[in-house]
Amino acid sequence: MRDLAEHLLGLGHHVRVLGRADGPAVLFVHGFGSDQSAWDRVVPAFLDGHRVVLLDQAGAGRFDASAYDRERYSTLDGYAEDLVAVCEELDLRDVVVVAHSVSSVVAARAAVRAPERFAQVFMLAPSARYTDDPADGYDGGFSAEDVEELLASLDHNYLSWTAAVAPMIMGNPDRPELGEEFTGAMRQLDPATARCFARATFLTDSRELLTRVPVPVVVLQCRDDALAPDAAVREVVARLPRATLVPLRASGHCPHVSAPAETAAAVLAHLAPVSGRS
DSSP states (O other): OOOEEEEEESSEEEEEEOOOOSEEEEEEOOOOOOOGGGGTTTTTTTTTTTTTEEEEEEESTTOOOOGOTTGGGGHHHHHHHHEEEHHHHHOOOSSSEETTTHHHHHHHHHHHHOOOGEEOOOOEESSOOOOOOOTTOOSSSSSSSHHHHHHHHHHHHHHHHHHHHHHHHOOTTTHHHHHHHHHHHHTSSHHHHHHHHHHHTTTTOOHHHTTTOSSEEEEEEEEESSSSSSHHHHHHHHHHSSSSEEEEEEEHHHHHHHHHHHHHHHHHHHHOSSSOOO
16 A cells, blocks of 8 residues: 555554645444454555545554553544544644444544544444443343453453454355454454453443534445444434434444445445545
């Protein structure tokens, strides 16, 4: 890929800027268990017309481990603050964020925090709450007991946990190499920081937050998604003030890996015009 610049920003984030220096900015934000390389199959479709920004979130990839703050990253707000800080340090405005999984609600938090920086958010396989809420009939896909067991298993033996969980997240059992690839990516993470992100992911309820997102959002929904079932995705769309739902043919939870051409085409087809350059 063509790098315009490479940065290690003040908060410790390794950031690459690719593509057209004068193009509208598209910021790709990976989800739990991966790093910016998760977007490698998608990014080439954007290089000719956009300024592509990729970062490793806290604890992932080439993030500076000495900058990791456990208290800051015990909630999703810490990751959202980082997205805003990256945009500020690179002086980005009218940014389109393409975010996967839990980072969809991280991007939503960033847009609420600094609406002047963002033009549009794309949410790939989002969920606002992974745990069921029996009080109001919400189906998040996991019972409270399921989540407790999942987090306890992570704490007990991280390597075994990745072997069991990564293929389930990836889906596409007819393509086991994708599950193996994701397992390998998860094992590159420091187990302690992975535990912190996992707890923030599975124990956060972002449903009310979504009602305050000030920018248009495009939700990309996959088939047979174990982490973001239909009911959870419908809840995301219902809560957002300005949402467009785009069903994909892709299955599983990681369409940018399993179906990159379809994912890139869906994003490009629904990009909103921006008012200026970043």
